[in-house]
Amino acid sequence: MIIDNREKLEEKRVSAREEIASYQCRILICAGTGCVATGSQKIYDTMVEMCKGLENVSVEFQKEVPHLGVVKTGCQGVCELGPLMRIEPYHFQYVKVQQEDCREIFEKTVLNGDPVERLFYSKGKEIFARPEEIPFIAKQTRVVLENCGSIDSENIDEYIAAGGFSALAKALFDMTPNEVIEEVDRSGLRGRGGGGYPTGRKWKQVARQAEKERYVVCNGDEGDPGAFMDGSVMEGDPFKMIEGMTIAGYAVASSEGYIYVRAEYPMSVARLRNAIAQAEEHHLLGDNILGSDFSFHLHINRGAGAFVCGEGSALTASIEGNRGMPRVKPPRTVEKGLWEKPTVLNNVETFANVPNIVLKGAEWFRTIGTEGSPGTKTFSITGAIENTGLIEVPMGTSLRDIIYEIGGGIKGNGEFKAVQIGGPSGGCLITPHLDIGLDFDSVKKYNAIMGSGGLVVMDEHTCMVEVARFFMSFTQRESCGKCVPCREGTKRMLEILERIVAGEGRLEDLDQLEELAEMVKSMALCGLGKSAPLPVLSTLKTFRDEYVEHIVEKKCASKTCQALRQYKINPEFCKGCSKCAKNCPVGAITGKLKEKYTINNELCIKCGACKDNCAFNAVYVEA
Amino acid sequence: MLDQSYYDKVDEIIKHYGRKASSLIPIMQDIQGEYRYLPGELLTYVAKEIGIREAKAYSVATFYENFSFEPKGKYVIKVCDGTACHVRKSAPILEAIFKELGLSPKKHTTDDMMFTVETVSCLGACGLAPTMTVNDEVHPVMTPEKALALINALKGEGA
Amino acid sequence: MGYMTIDGRKVEFTDEKNVLSVIRKAGISLPTLCYHSEVSTFGACRLCTVEDDRGRTFASCSEEPRDGMVIYTNSGRIKKYRKLIVELLLAAHCRDCTTCVKSGECILQELAHRMGVVDVRFKNTREIRPIDDSSPSIIRDPNKCILCGDCVRACEEIQGIGALGFAFRGTDATVMPAFNKKIAETDCVNCGQCRVYCPTGAITIRTHVDEVWDALADPDVRVVAQVAPAVRVAVGEAFGMKKGMSVMGKIAAVLHRMGFDEVYDTTFSADLTVMEESEELLERLRRKEDLPLLTSCCPAWVKFVHDQYPEYVHNISTCRSPQGMFSAVIKEYYRDPRNTGGKKTVVVSIMPCTAKKMEAVRPNSFTKGKQDTDIVITTTELIRMIRNYGIEFSTLDPEACDMPFGMGSGGGVIFGVTGGVTEAVLRRLTPVHEKAALDAIAECGVRGDEGIKEVTVPYEDMELKICIVSGLANARKVMEKVKNGEADYHLIEVMACRRGCIMGGGQPTRAGDRTKEARTKGLYNADNNMILKKSDENPLVLSLYDGLLKGKTHELLHNKES
């Protein structure tokens, strides 16, 4: 259907809402990457099969839209509980649905509206029937993710029904481009890609360039390992981001936009492609949008496996078909970005915030979050935490709330040690920081950065030296190799860290490490290099004693560093069966049958075979 | 020498993206998607067709991790070593797979061209860490044992 | 326009592109390994980093000057960081300075010294890569490459060839041709500009000095030298003399002292080239065929046409280059048993150019199937020979070249700068000999260091349209225009090296803007000091046509179809 004016959009909205309301039953199956991995596709197929030919039940997924398979999506953030299924209008939230459960769901819920209680989420004795009752979800404020999980991300009608494109219509017909920019500027929206640069200011800079050919680019490279917020938005609500980009195009008078999606997100690419095609078909994208004289075309570029392409100038170089090597600035992207033309480059989440700001106004946006960082932020919490997942909270929410209220606390009632924020470019926050409200400015004060929103929670079983080594090995591997400080500096830092975790560190290594870190931080060309030393600097500052322990005592208290483990046999448990000795590849274990066996740690290569093979749990690891 | 059919296919891909320098990466991606690797001859051909220098095309192809001039195995296994997976012990999974298949960080593909094993930094399914993919299908909550079982199942399938 | 404060002193800036230039203007030489004003700013070495008053650090080569800027070029931490960067570079470098040909002109080596790096604390863990000696002109040693990308940008941006590129990334990054092919298997034109830009010994001249020493030591060999115009303005500097000063007399003297039997000036055969090429131009104008005529004295350009514009190969002048003509004439002279004196003749050509090494072995330039130019050495190698011998160069008394070919005209001398060939041809074409007429030619637009110059000059009843190009990227632009019918030149002069042979691939490196200007000026001065200005005034040339060349001009002075 062609929607070539505002009235038709509203008509469409009414009809789409009516249609949705007319369903006797909607079965929402999560088709985010996580749930697909746990088998939601099969659940979907099974449900489709069962509901086929059902007379008086309209089932959500039987729509004439080109599906890729499962209809519903929008990772709700609790992938660990997947596959997830929600059934409307009863508003039942089922978790860990297995194929075997489908028949029961069909018979009880779909046909009769009765719950299958055993599929509700439960914790201890508590049972949570509705999604918003689940503490993990209840404590969140979903703005960017508002539609994720409750609409069909492959169907533009559902987006329209949920209020989609009204912001675009408002911008196009009620506002001048300048007013749009002003609104965004007043909202105080800051870039969610990590840097927190004011979005309105960026748009203004592009708008005032003399060059008239301009581009809007969306950064969907999301390379931070362990972060999947942007991917979830692209998968779960692609239209919202597209609408945001279109509004940006209108604001800065650009008619071409590019979305750069990381290679590892095939599902995001598919959903975006589908969304673009549908939006174009409806004249909500393309020439003369909504009948106005504004035209905007969107293209998708897939990454090809290079983290550094998340950096703005590397990203545009990659779109142009070049090596993704960052270039020197100035000129900045706003002056000479893609094809040397003024370019608005924003993150997925940044764009996804735009429609609501335009629609509800800057003042509304400022009611959420903090003075300096209004709005919400999505985070992915991983690591030693009870509930891993994707969350969205107002800026300024404390770590304590995130970890304990939403995240359910440390896994296995462990002890909180630190949280790594900002991924490989970030730093560690520790217990004294638990109560600071997280926003762009506060985090910086503690030598960390907001980054894109990856939170890795660490308990006493985590070795901070190993964490630093892990991040360093990541940045070292992803360094583009252009500038000397990063190319050579990270390599040497990694060598030192590897030496330390292997138990071969020397005390002067720490000075060298610091010397290198400071240099790389100050001298590298781009953000990757500049931030690569931060995890090292941050852990060196907060956990220096752990480093020293590794070096001097050759000990890893968390028992993480394999080379520093001491395998021991507990004589109380040892039955003298000799199995360990037989399995030891280096003959480090000696003893007489039926007597106590012992391990010679000089010979031991810490392979762990003895521990794995002892039927009596007599082998243990000493830190 | 590659069969003419390769060049016909590439012509088709080039036509789809247009004869311009900026088409290089998507063209290479499609070639790689088609043959699961990027035959060097085809890269040279593409460079000529879209009007860029061979050294440039080569420099771009070698920059990105996803392009490979070596044919890949029937099953491409990617073990996630992103932060979430790493802290949930992805390293032993990789080790176990390497050991099982006789591979290493230097040797990615088995001699019988059945398996290629790589690492990847986050597949976007961190909630189910540690994860791995087999030909892009995500397998959640892995353990070394599960991984080995999977590989043995694949071996059975492939035989 | 504005003022900035550099290390506490106020410095005015006008149109400087970047802070680095302002700092240099202020008399501070910041270390740089990746900045050249002629190619794009890369910003990779980070050595030019400075600190501002807020403690922000930035690379000065890529920052625009702003009024009121306050910067410190040598703050304590910057100094420490710079030193560490050099140490890191050295750590991943094959540090064989004692046996490295670049030693002494190597910027990395100099910086190590300047920064006081006396200890490299990290082991070189880079895998050793093979040296590429496939080219007749240059040698690539990847183990000495510091990945500054200067060669890549020079080859791509100035020469438009793109034979070299970065491959892989991170610490695996390497500079190499596609698929790590040998450089000789690429479109490389042997111009050596990559070597000129390379700050280290990673790209060097393929040297033939030992062959020269061997020839000199052989009593049965007559060693004859020819010295190209651009050589004379680039040698003196190495021996503490003024930049760009023409030292042809001293070169003749030093060569004699080393044992060369005869020393000639290539300007003589440049005059021959002018005669032949003018004739050829007129002939083609008459026939109205194979126009534009493309000059042939630059072998890099000739290879470029063969590789990139094969359909224009027949437009290339069939004239041999001055090097080729001279060697052919000398060899022909000594083919006469009356002249040989029982000795074998070896022609050593001393050139500013690495591509001449390739030209010498190009079979279509051979006479009677034999190579005429036996050995080509470059200016840089000549300097090395002088040092090796130990002669006090700067105090040598100038000597004249030998006879019978020891005389050239000003027209031949200016071959070494872009526009020189054209100017010499125009001098030849004008029937008058008055200074005013020659001055008019000099001012018609042939001079100047722009990469592309167009001149239109009246000739008899027509307007001659000439395009003068230096730098092959510029040549590509011009050839595209010609190909698309957007230009109808009669003559296109191309010198592969920007500004001509004075900046050839065999010249001493580290030539900044001042050196370039001085070399250009040096050649024009040499021209001014010559009595003869026009090639057709050279009596030796004229007598040669009546003598040795009679009936053999084509055989000796022109290339065979390739």
Ligand SMILES: Cc1cc2nc3c(=O)[nH]c(=O)nc-3n(C[C@H](O)[C@H](O)[C@H](O)COP(=O)(O)O)c2cc1C
């Ligand atoms: C090494 C590196 C990786 C980056 N990766 C991303 C990324 O994956 N996604 C992103 O949005 N921004 C990333 N950025 C930040 C971008 O350069 C840029 O600041 C951002 O996309 C701007 O959008 P915003 O203002 O909306 O945040 C990265 C920066 C660096 C230096």
Ligand code: SF4
């Ligand atoms: S800091 Fe690292 S990633 Fe950035 S340009 Fe330098 S080498 Fe490349």
Ligand code: SF4
């Ligand atoms: S396997 Fe266990 S019980 Fe048996 S000898 Fe070894 S330690 Fe003792």
Ligand code: SF4
């Ligand atoms: S850890 Fe391995 S090497 Fe060490 S004692 Fe046990 S089996 Fe032997």
Ligand code: SF4
């Ligand atoms: S390139 Fe420079 S630093 Fe390296 S060995 Fe040669 S002279 Fe020494």
Ligand code: SF4
């Ligand atoms: S300078 Fe030093 S390293 Fe070089 S030759 Fe002399 S002593 Fe040896």
Ligand code: SF4
């Ligand atoms: S010699 Fe010239 S053409 Fe060859 S690689 Fe060097 S710069 Fe390029």
Ligand code: SF4
């Ligand atoms: S070869 Fe020389 S110029 Fe080229 S990158 Fe290496 S060091 Fe730089």
Ligand code: SF4
């Ligand atoms: S311009 Fe001169 S120095 Fe340069 S390649 Fe040509 S002939 Fe050689």
Ligand code: FES
């Ligand atoms: S993918 Fe289903 S909840 Fe995350």
Ligand code: FES
């Ligand atoms: S870190 Fe492994 S899937 Fe994200």
Ligand code: FES
């Ligand atoms: S000269 Fe400025 S970074 Fe190399």
